[in-house]
Amino acid sequence: MELSESSEAIPKGSETKRGLLITGLIIAMLFAALDGTIVGTAMPRIVGELGGLSVMAWLTTAYMLSSTTVVPIAGKLADLLGRRVVYLTGIIIFMAASALCGMSQSMTQLIWYRTLQGVGGGIMMPMAMIIIGDLFTGKQRAKWQGVFGAIYGLASVIGPQVGGWIVDSLNWRWVFYINLPVGLLAVVFIALGLKSVRASGPIQFDFGGMITMIIGVVPLLLALTFGGKQYAWGSWQILGMIGVSIISIIAFIRIESKASEAILPMRLFKSRTFSVINGIGFLMSVGMFGAIMFVPLFMQGIVGISASASGTVMTPMMITMIVASIIGGQIVQKIGVRFQMTIGMIIMAVGFILLGTLSMTTTKLIASSYMMVIGLGIGLVMPILTLALQESFPKSELGVVTSSSQFFRQIGGTFGMTILGTVMNYRSDNELSNKLIPVLQQLPAEASGFANKMTAMIHTDPQGLYSMLLDPASLSQIPQAIVEKIVPILKISLVDSLHSVFQIALVFVILGALLTPFLGRIQLTDHKKTEKAVE
Numbered sequence: 001m002e003l004s005e006s007s008e009a010i011p012k013g014s015e016t017k018r019g020l021l022i023t024g025l026i027i028a029m030l031f032a033a034l035d036g037t038i039v040g041t042a043m044p045r046i047v048g049e050l051g052g053l054s055v056m057a058w059l060t061t062a063y064m065l066s067s068t069t070v071v072p073i074a075g076k077l078a079d080l081l082g083r084r085v086v087y088l089t090g091i092i093i094f095m096a097a098s099a100l101c102g103m104s105q106s107m108t109q110l111i112w113y114r115t116l117q118g119v120g121g122g123i124m125m126p127m128a129m130i131i132i133g134d135l136f137t138g139k140q141r142a143k144w145q146g147v148f149g150a151i152y153g154l155a156s157v158i159g160p161q162v163g164g165w166i167v168d169s170l171n172w173r174w175v176f177y178i179n180l181p182v183g184l185l186a187v188v189f190i191a192l193g194l195k196s197v198r199a200s201g202p203i204q205f206d207f208g209g210m211i212t213m214i215i216g217v218v219p220l221l222l223a224l225t226f227g228g229k230q231y232a233w234g235s236w237q238i239l240g241m242i243g244v245s246i247i248s249i250i251a252f253i254r255i256e257s258k259a260s261e262a263i264l265p266m267r268l269f270k271s272r273t274f275s276v277i278n279g280i281g282f283l284m285s286v287g288m289f290g291a292i293m294f295v296p297l298f299m300q301g302i303v304g305i306s307a308s309a310s311g312t313v314m315t316p317m318m319i320t321m322i323v324a325s326i327i328g329g330q331i332v333q334k335i336g337v338r339f340q341m342t343i344g345m346i347i348m349a350v351g352f353i354l355l356g357t358l359s360m361t362t363t364k365l366i367a368s369s370y371m372m373v374i375g376l377g378i379g380l381v382m383p384i385l386t387l388a389l390q391e392s393f394p395k396s397e398l399g400v401v402t403s404s405s406q407f408f409r410q411i412g413g414t415f416g417m418t419i420l421g422t423v424m425n426y427r428s429d430n431e432l433s434n435k436l437i438p439v440l441q442q443l444p445a446e447a448s449g450f451a452n453k454m455t456a457m458i459h460t461d462p463q464g465l466y467s468m469l470l471d472p473a474s475l476s477q478i479p480q481a482i483v484e485k486i487v488p489i490l491k492i493s494l495v496d497s498l499h500s501v502f503q504i505a506l507v508f509v510i511l512g513a514l515l516t517p518f519l520g521r522i523q524l525t526d527h528k529k530t531e532k533a534v535e
Helices: 015-050 058-081 083-102 107-135 138-169 179-193 207-226 236-258 266-270 272-303 307-335 337-355 364-392 395-435 437-441 445-460 462-470 472-476 480-519
Strands: none
Touching: 015 058, 015 083, 015 107, 015 138, 015 179, 058 083, 058 107, 058 207, 058 395, 083 107, 083 179, 107 138, 107 364, 107 395, 138 307, 138 364, 207 236, 207 395, 236 266, 266 272, 266 395, 272 307, 272 337, 272 364, 272 395, 272 462, 272 480, 307 337, 307 364, 337 364, 337 480, 364 395, 395 437, 395 445, 395 462, 395 480, 437 445, 437 480, 445 462, 445 480, 462 480
């Protein structure tokens, strides 16, 4: 089944419809991107009303699982059924789930509704970039994808402030209800601006691929999320999930090799462009989370600033990322995709080298400037990953290749959180065992209970010990003489452990940079996508 050549194009001369469509795309992307950061701000209020502190993490995990899994499926369905029906379906699912989230009466209900919301979000994620690929020529597409990348970055900056205002002015339920009027507006604009698809020939759905992908991806993400935390890496739970994932992924590869309308055709991996770009996106995301996850911990634990103030350290990174996305979309046609991607990855690497110099005397200003360097590199690379794929494949595969870029970046982010968290725990265990345990063994007998508890945490939850640096109230309950002995050791161990994290993140970024010379030359075109591939 193929989409007819003009199935989703804007009628010639209809600039009004094009304007409506772009407005709808911007609104949809903005409110979907805002949802993640807004919900994070509201979590304390949600737990306060609904309870369920022990399962609070599932509010994020459930959304991440469903949204990541559905992205490649949504991309293929967009190629089969058309952009309009798939995109509007995703927005409607997202809106309906948002309404259900707002009406939740228990944490269990809210987690299930967040899962459904993730399905809608996962459908929406790749659609804006797919439609941009339909509407514009290669050179125009570079500019617009830079703009949309900037919108996503903007949502990350303003999300916590918007979420805080909603929670303080109304209540946490409006964090979800606010999606309804905004989503309805996006639906109207997109429905008016985007033509309905005209399919030719029978539609064949790859149900086997869908099922094996879901069974393969979900256990893998769960294992990466809970391994080393809720369950030991060698536990039957983690090993079982990894085993199920491996078997399902093997089955998925076999099915996709033979399916006529595969979700992720295995022949795409024979393309050097496809494999290299998705490899760069994966490696970049692994490294990127080294900065996003651990710099706030450094600022709170070492510099001693508040949690809210440490969040502002990330703001300069997001601002430079926004600026670089816009500028990168303008200059890529002059300097070329490969050269800009190489420069961006090198700048990211320099940023991580700078993070490796953070010390006990580092100020907030210095840390923010280092984050700006990383943001500059990300902004130059992120938008053109999708652009390069769209320029290299025919229109009939635009949905598949665009969603694949999003999918591999999300998997890379999850892998990054896992591997860097493991590095953090391993180095912390060694540092604290060598430096803190001898001090604990010298404490008076009346402090033996405290010493035994801390010793156990060194081996089971070393990051949990650092929470003492973030909570003055907990330190006030410990005798001052003991505090003066253990706090300097905790800070030194935290700095050394974070250095290891940033060094490992740097390795992944450098590997991504080393892939860029293999990309080949990608020429941005002056014509819209057709069924003929560029390369």
